[in-house]
Amino acid sequence: xxxxxxxxxxxxxxxxxxxxxxxxxxxxxxxxxxxxxxxxxxxxxxxxxxxxxxxxxxxxxxxxxxxxxxxxxxxxxxxxxxxxxxxxxxxxxxxxxxxxxxxxxxxxxxxxxxxxxxxxxxxxxxxxxxxxxxxxxxxxxxxxxxxxxxxxxxxxxxxxxxxxxxxxxxxxxxxxxxxxxxxxxxxxxxxxxxxxxxxxxxxxxxxxxxxxxxxxxxxxxxxxxxxxxxxx
Numbered sequence: 001x002x003x004x005x006x007x008x009x010x011x012x013x014x015x016x017x018x019x020x021x022x023x024x025x026x027x028x029x030x031x032x033x034x035x036x037x038x039x040x041x042x043x044x045x046x047x048x049x050x051x052x053x054x055x056x057x058x059x060x061x062x063x064x065x066x067x068x069x070x071x072x073x074x075x076x077x078x079x080x081x082x083x084x085x086x087x088x089x090x091x092x093x094x095x096x097x098x099x100x101x102x103x104x105x106x107x108x109x110x111x112x113x114x115x116x117x118x119x120x121x122x123x124x125x126x127x128x129x130x131x132x133x134x135x136x137x138x139x140x141x142x143x144x145x146x147x148x149x150x151x152x153x154x155x156x157x158x159x160x161x162x163x164x165x166x167x168x169x170x171x172x173x174x175x176x177x178x179x180x181x182x183x184x185x186x187x188x189x190x191x192x193x194x195x196x197x198x199x200x201x202x203x204x205x206x207x208x209x210x211x212x213x214x215x216x217x218x219x220x221x222x223x224x225x226x227x228x229x230x231x232x
Contacts, residue, residue, distance in 0.1 A: 007136045031202030034212045035195050039160060042194045042226045044077070050228055052156060055079040058123040061150065062086045063112035063143065064130035068097030071105050081105045085122075087112065113142040117150045125151050126158040131183075132172045140175075144183035151231060157184070159227035163193065180225070186232040193222040 025032055047053065055078040062070050065086030074084055081104030088094050089111065097107040110116060112130065125147045134140050147157055164174040175183075177191055195201070196216040204212045215221055 007134065007139050010135075029202070030205035030209075031198065034201050034205040034209065035198065038194055038196070038213075038216055039224075039226065040073075042192060043158065043160070046190065046192070046226065046228050047156075047158075050156060050230075052124075053078075055124075056083075058083060059121060060084045060124045060126070061115075061117070061122045062126040062128070063115075063147065064088055064127065064133075065097055065107060066090075066093050068101045068105070068107060070126055070128055071097065071101050071107070075102065075105075085117075087115070113139055113146060115146045115150055119149055120152050120155075122150050123152055123155045124158060125155065126160075128158075128160040129162065129172075132162045132175055135171075135173055140183060148184065148187070148231065153231055155231065157187075157227075157229035159191070159225060159229055161225060162223055163225045164223050174223075175225075177225070180227070180229075184229050188230040188232070189227060190229075191225045191227040193219045193224070194226045195222055195224040197221055197223050 023029065027033055027036075052058075055074065058079060060074055060079055060083060062085070065071055065088050068086060071084050071086045075081060081102045084104075085106040085108070086097060086101075087108055087110035088097070089109070091109055094107050094109050101107060112127075127143075127147065131140050131143060134143065151157060159180065162172060162174040163176055166172055166174070177189075180191065181189055194216065196204070196212055200215065200221065201212055204215065
């Protein structure tokens, strides 16, 4: 079996095993809510600094869209449903995202290493905790290249992913700044460390939001990078 197909099958099996983690990622879980709000504040601030606050005319793609959380979030930020596209490897995720998203949002089954879109068509391309789930380095390179290919010359890639390994989860591998620069050569990359280490966030948030936000200001306690990547 080719590497791409074997890695694709492994990723599908991993995500199938995660279906029982719904409570961990519930809005009613204070730790998860703390992390969501930290991420939202950071990315909105970064988009504002790049003068990208009017999303109503932007064509947006998310690779690995899951059940469509980010697709719906973009609508909350001002994007029009008919301009939003998501792809995912899991057919059940695609079905659920189609059910949950407003009419007009396009969600389809697809492999991010072989995007079925023309060159330079999207204004924004998002990857959120997708590439750390890809353990094969060649496949990571292919996915990054496809993201750049479908991005307009003045478009933005939105990056959100683990910057460190998770010692309790061998199915993901963190991506540091050096590798991000290698994945997107010659691009302008802006990265910010965010997200208080999830076990710590879940322990602190039920008792004090203030402490959680203060701890997140300590860079070495943060496990993720949020970033904006521009074409050269």
